[in-house]
Amino acid sequence: MKMKKAATLALGILTSVGGFFDVGAIATSSQAGALYRYQLLWALLFGTILVVFLVEMSGRFSAVTRQALPDAIRQHFGFTFWLGPFVVLTIIHFLTLGAEIGGICFALHLLTGIRVSAWALPVAALTWLFLWRATFSSIENSTSLLGLLTLAFVVAAWRYHPPLDQVLAGFLPTLPRQDPARYWFIAVSLLGAIISPYLFYFYSSGAVEDEWDESYVGVNRGVAVIGMGFGSLISVGAIVVAALVLAPRGIQVDDYHQAALMLTQAFPFWGFALFALSMGIACLGASVELALAMAYTTAQTFGWNWGENLDPREDARFCLSYTAAILAAALLIQFGVDPLKLTLLSMAINAAVLPFVAIPFLLLMNDRKLLGEHRNGWISNLVAVVTLVAAIVLAIVSIPLMIAGGG
Amino acid sequence: MRNYTLALALATSALLACQSKSPEEEILQHSQTVSSWTATLRFAGEQWIANRVPASFVQSTAEAAREELGKEIQEVSKSPVRPELRSPLQKLMTDARSAGNGLRKAVEAGDRAGAAREVGRLVALQGQLATWKRGAGQ
Numbered sequence: 001m002k003m004k005k006a007a008t009l010a011l012g013i014l015t016s017v018g019g020f021f022d023v024g025a026i027a028t029s030s031q032a033g034a035l036y037r038y039q040l041l042w043a044l045l046f047g048t049i050l051v052v053f054l055v056e057m058s059g060r061f062s063a064v065t066r067q068a069l070p071d072a073i074r075q076h077f078g079f080t081f082w083l084g085p086f087v088v089l090t091i092i093h094f095l096t097l098g099a100e101i102g103g104i105c106f107a108l109h110l111l112t113g114i115r116v117s118a119w120a121l122p123v124a125a126l127t128w129l130f131l132w133r134a135t136f137s138s139i140e141n142s143t144s145l146l147g148l149l150t151l152a153f154v155v156a157a158w159r160y161h162p163p164l165d166q167v168l169a170g171f172l173p174t175l176p177r178q179d180p181a182r183y184w185f186i187a188v189s190l191l192g193a194i195i196s197p198y199l200f201y202f203y204s205s206g207a208v209e210d211e212w213d214e215s216y217v218g219v220n221r222g223v224a225v226i227g228m229g230f231g232s233l234i235s236v237g238a239i240v241v242a243a244l245v246l247a248p249r250g251i252q253v254d255d256y257h258q259a260a261l262m263l264t265q266a267f268p269f270w271g272f273a274l275f276a277l278s279m280g281i282a283c284l285g286a287s288v289e290l291a292l293a294m295a296y297t298t299a300q301t302f303g304w305n306w307g308e309n310l311d312p313r314e315d316a317r318f319c320l321s322y323t324a325a326i327l328a329a330a331l332l333i334q335f336g337v338d339p340l341k342l343t344l345l346s347m348a349i350n351a352a353v354l355p356f357v358a359i360p361f362l363l364l365m366n367d368r369k370l371l372g373e374h375r376n377g378w379i380s381n382l383v384a385v386v387t388l389v390a391a392i393v394l395a396i397v398s399i400p401l402m403i404a405g406g407g
Numbered sequence: 408m409r410n411y412t413l414a415l416a417l418a419t420s421a422l423l424a425c426q427s428k429s430p431e432e433e434i435l436q437h438s439q440t441v442s443s444w445t446a447t448l449r450f451a452g453e454q455w456i457a458n459r460v461p462a463s464f465v466q467s468t469a470e471a472a473r474e475e476l477g478k479e480i481q482e483v484s485k486s487p488v489r490p491e492l493r494s495p496l497q498k499l500m501t502d503a504r505s506a507g508n509g510l511r512k513a514v515e516a517g518d519r520a521g522a523a524r525e526v527g528r529l530v531a532l533q534g535q536l537a538t539w540k541r542g543a544g545q
């Protein structure tokens with residue numbers, strides 16, 4: 001039992017590698033570091049605190065009720081209430097899945113020189129095969145292990161000897177000295193990349209797949225803090241590396257080619273390949289999570305059988321959901337949509353749809369009948385209120401900022 | 408809900424109002440993109456000469472730079488800014504695109520000396536862009 005609980009930490013690492021450090025984090029962290037050096041680290045810290053609490057809540061909810069979030073929202077608020085948010089979230093999950101598949105394709109383009117769009121369908125087939133053949137625990141373990149490669153950003157940041165006083169000062173919010181619209185757009189995108197709605201649906205459904213019960217509440221807290229902390233550390237590494245490599249040269253990240261040069265100074269002979277592999281693995285983890293989150297949400301919304309551990313014959317509609325999602329998202333890249341532009345669009349819309357996720361979630365977390373003594377305490381509720389206010393502010397500003405500062 | 412929508416509309420209008428920039432500010436923003444791509448081409452070239460990135464990467468980066476610089480050249484040609492400010496920038500942009508093409512050809516041919524010459528051109532262009540920006544008021 002203790003072994004099993006220790007193994008559940010892998011769920012946290014997987015969620016953080018896929019859900020925290022993904023194509024959105026690579027794009028927004030490199031842009032933040034390249035344009036504003038350490039000045040946007042506060043946004044990362046703020047987002048990390050919020051996401052630790054939200055992930056902890058979603059895991060606690062599923063451990064106590066043995067229900068995944070979309071399932072519970074539909075049951076408690078009704079199908080009609082949930083249908084609107086479900087449609088909006090499906091659209092944003094689809095765009096984000098396209099961005100992640102684009103990230104894998106770009107990583108393969110870096111390694112092989114073959115154009116990005118040519119990789120779209122082979123990558124879709126690989127992602128699908130991975131989901132079709134693997135069980136939930138094998139997906140967790142393989143992606144967690146490979147995801148450790150993304151620590152290259154932290155090692156690189158360490159090797160560059162960043163000025164610690166300036167890095168620490170970046171964790172305190174400051175106003176931009178130039179181009180405020182772009183500064184706030186990147187801050188909002190960083191938050192949108194960290195607090196991705198699919199993360200909570202994937203994590204709570206994963207807890208049900210792993211058969212968590214009330215005895216996992218403490219483990220869940222550890223998973224949320226360690227997993228999200230791990231993801232956050234990698235993003236800090238990416239911002240610091242961009243600040244030290246790209247900013248002094250005057251390189252801003254308008255294209256992934258510009259970000260690909262981030263590790264070549266720290267690791268002269270294999271930095272380029274390391275960047276491509278880190279990007280590919282982080283995006284593969286996120287693609288798998290997103291495709292699963294879409295299938296979980298769809299199956300739970302319509303009351304179908306679901307579970308990555310079931311034989312596809314037992315949950316055919318669940319499997320069909322992720323198959324269709326992967327194929328459709330890959331077609332975006334196949335038809336030439338720019339992966340970086342798609343990523344930035346997805347991150348800004350992610351921020352805009354947060355209230356759809358946060359409001360029903362927070363109401364459930366305070367339901368005494370459902371959660372009993374495990375319902376939210378005052379600290380969680382305080383963070384919940386901050387999240388809700390942040391979600392509403394983000395929803396209001398994200399789209400105008402995308403127009404004004406998205407460049 | 409109505410208040411929420413109203414706030415959204417007001418925020419949008421306020422931000423879009425803030426977004427409107429003078430022609431001089433707009434052309435400076437274009438020059439920033441040009442500087443960034445010039446620096447990218449230089450860095451990619453230097454890394455290829457040092458055997459740290461593959462030739463295919465420099466080629467695709469040069470291709471991306473060519474496309475982006477092409478768009479910037481078109482945008483700047485439409486700018487209502489005074490010609491004595493616009494014309495030197497247009498020349499620098501065209502030169503940057505030409506240096507990018509030269510770098511791509513040198514890398515395709517495996518010619519390190521040729522690549523180093525194009526990197527040198529890009530370094531000079533970076534200096535000229537900085538001078539232009541100072542003159543333009545940045």
